[in-house]
Amino acid sequence: ETGVTQSPTHLIKTRGQQVTLRCSSQSGHNTVSWYQQALGQGPQFIFQYYREEENGRGNFPPRFSGLQFPNYSSELNVNALELDDSALYLCASSYSGGALDTQYFGPGTRLTVL
Amino acid sequence: GEDVEQSLFLSVREGDSSVINCTYTDSSSTYLYWYKQEPGAGLQLLTYIFSNMDMKQDQRLTVLLNKKDKHLSLRIADTQTGDSAIYFCAESSNTGKLIFGQGTTLQVKP
Numbered sequence: 001e002t003g004v005t006q007s008p009t010h011l012i013k014t015r016g017q018q019v020t021l022r023c024s025s026q027s028g029h030n031t032v033s034w035y036q037q038a039l040g041q042g043p044q045f046i047f048q049y050y051r052e053e054e055n056g057r058g059n060f061p062p063r064f065s066g067l068q069f070p071n072y073s074s075e076l077n078v079n080a081l082e083l084d085d086s087a088l089y090l091c092a093s094s095y096s097g098g099a100l101d102t103q104y105f106g107p108g109t110r111l112t113v114l
Numbered sequence: 115g116e117d118v119e120q121s122l123f124l125s126v127r128e129g130d131s132s133v134i135n136c137t138y139t140d141s142s143s144t145y146l147y148w149y150k151q152e153p154g155a156g157l158q159l160l161t162y163i164f165s166n167m168d169m170k171q172d173q174r175l176t177v178l179l180n181k182k183d184k185h186l187s188l189r190i191a192d193t194q195t196g197d198s199a200i201y202f203c204a205e206s207s208n209t210g211k212l213i214f215g216q217g218t219t220l221q222v223k224p
Contacts, residue, residue, distance in 0.1 A: 004156075033211065042118075042202055042214030043157070056209040090156055096210070100145065103212060105157040 002027050004093050004106035012112045013081050021076040021109045025093030031055070032074040033103055034066060037088040049074055050096055078111075086113045118205055120215035127223050132190040134218045136203035139184060143205035146179065147212065148188045151200045160188070160201075190220075198222045 005024045013019050025032050031050045035043035045058035049068035063079040072093070078085055088110050092103035117139045126132045138146065144165055149157040163170045163177045163186070170177045176189040186203055200219050204212040 006156075031210070035212075035214075040216075042204075042216050043212070045211035045213070048210050050210075056211055058211065092157075092212075100162075101206075101210065102145075102147070102159060102162060104159060105149070107156040110154075 004091060004104055006089075006091050006106040006109050008109060009107065010110045010112075012114065014114050015081055015083060017081050017113075018077065018079045019081060019111060021078075021089050021091075021111070023074045023076070023091030023093075023106060025072045025074070025091075026104055029093035029095050029104075030072050031094045031096040031101065032068055032072065033092045033094070034074070034076045035090040035092065036060070036085075037090055037108070038084075039087070043090055046076070081113045083113050086111060118203060118213050118215040120201075120203060120218045122216065123219050123221070125221040125223065126193050128193060128195055130193055132193045132197070132220055132222075134188045134190075134201050134203075134220065136186040136188075136215055137184055138186065138203070138205045138213075140205055140207060140213070141181075141184065142208055144208075145206045146177075146186050147204045147206070148175075148177065149202045149204060149214075151202065151217070153199075157202065193220075193222050195222045195224060 033048040034046040037043040047057040088108045094101045094103045147162045148160040174191045200217040
């Protein structure tokens with residue numbers, strides 16, 4: 001069974017640029033959630049995708065957007081990067097449809113905005 | 115509102131028991147989770163408890179839930195140096211998102 005994978009592992013961008021982060025969900029999972037974890041903080045929910053549609057969103061501006069593909073993999077796009085976007089971005093996959101939709105996390109992408 | 119709180123730091127001796135505490139606010143949460151994060155890594159699911167349970171034991175881990183007080187704890191028996199990490203509790207909302215605490219750093223001294 002393949003776990004959740006994310007790419008790239010590290011990324012350095014400058015203010016105003018755009019970035020795309022990628023996530024492959026665990027085999028058998030149909031839902032992907034994205035979280036932002038600032039240094040020293042707990043993860044904050046960005047949004048969730050189920051059946052290729054956004055299925056819930058946290059308190060993040062529209063410049064944070066996402067996609068889910070038919071194979072359930074997902075992308076997180078951030079436009080007009082700001083210094084405060086520097087964080088660890090975590091992707092989690094789960095199976096929605098059962099009683100328990102436990103989220104399993106990938107290793108994360110460390111984004112640094114200069 | 116939704117909020118999860120944890121103490122920030124715990125230090126124990128190897129072989130002792132560790133108890134990490136958490137309080138949450140959303141009484142409609144169905145499941146409560148404990149995740150472990152090692153430096154530079156993602157989150158590893160340790161265990162979870164269904165909201166209608168009081169206790170769950172899984173090898174060295176014991177989870178206690180006091181639903182009346184909205185208090186969750188994780189006990190690690192015979193704590194080892196490999197248990198040194200940040201531990202997060204999280205509640206699941208009815209929208210499917212997880213709401214995390216700030217994390218408790220567990221330091222295990224040899």
